[in-house]
Amino acid sequence: MPVTLEVEYPADNWLTLSPKFLxxxxxxxxxxxxxxRLYVEDPLVPNxxxxxxxxxxxxxxRADSNINELSVSAVADGALIDIGAWCSFNGCSQITVHExxxxTIGAFSLFGNGCRIxxxxxxxxxxxxxxxxxNPAGDITIGERVWAAENVTILRNSKIGQGSIVGSGSLVRDFFPPYVSLAGVPARIVRTGVTWEF
Known part of the structure; x- marks a missing residue:
């Protein structure tokens, strides 16, 4: 079934949507x-x-992402969401930028059902x-190959280093280095020197 596309002012917005997505x-x-501005490369599977x-x-x-029922809301001048190639959002997750x-989400990152960024x-x-x-708005940077399990929440002013793992139900609002395992509310490092594989 084709995409449902509603553009209020078609001449005043910039859309580049792959035929596969459409x-x-x-x-x-x-x-x-x-x-x-909306730029969508070929998704991995229908969504x-x-x-x-x-x-x-x-x-x-970017290309080959599996977005399933991802909900994205970017509703402010200067709001930017950049999702890398080969990312996967299982089930229904949410990304919001209201200011x-x-x-930024690095390539090959994986998000379980119910994640919120x-x-x-x-x-x-x-x-x-x-x-x-x-409580001003703040940037979020998620490195390449980060795995966030189900129901993880990642809030403003957060950074998760590449190859890291975030345990189910965790709340992230801090800077974390690469190759660590995080868990808890608020999230803290529970192990260093680890990564994950598909």
Missing amino acids: NDSDAVVTIRGRGN AANFLLSGGATLIL RATI AASDVHKIVDLATRERI
């Missing part, structure tokens, strides 16, 4: 406003993804005394 996917793509872009956001999905921030908290938290915001 013809073989059951995806829903919604583009609102102007200045959005039922849901992409929403608005406000001048960019989504890049200016970047989420969010570069902002959506609502502002403000210090009553200073009136300063204390």
Whole structure:
């Protein structure tokens, strides 16, 4: 079944969608406003993804990824999501950027069902005394060949080094080096010098 594509202003947005994605996917793509960019290379298999872009956001999905029911929402000027080649999102996962921030996912990374990656908290938290915001949006970098098990949450200002493993149900909001195993809420290193294989 072909992609359902709704573009509010076709002349004012930039879409490069592979024929395989357009013809073989059951995806829903919604583009609102102007200045959005969507670039999708050939997916590995058919999918039922849901992409929403608005406000001048960019989504890049590189070749041979398995996106299943991935839901992506990028709804701000300067919001950027860049998903590397051969990534796999099993079941239904969610990626959101509601403010200016970047989420980068390295090639060959694997995400279990129910994972959530969010570069902002959506609502502002403000210090009553200073009136300063204390929860600004922040970038997320996920290295190549990272495996996040089911129901992992990865929040703003996080970095996971390549080859690392994140245990089921973990909450990541920190910087972690390559080749470690993480687990817990909040996530912490439980083992170093490890990686994983398919």
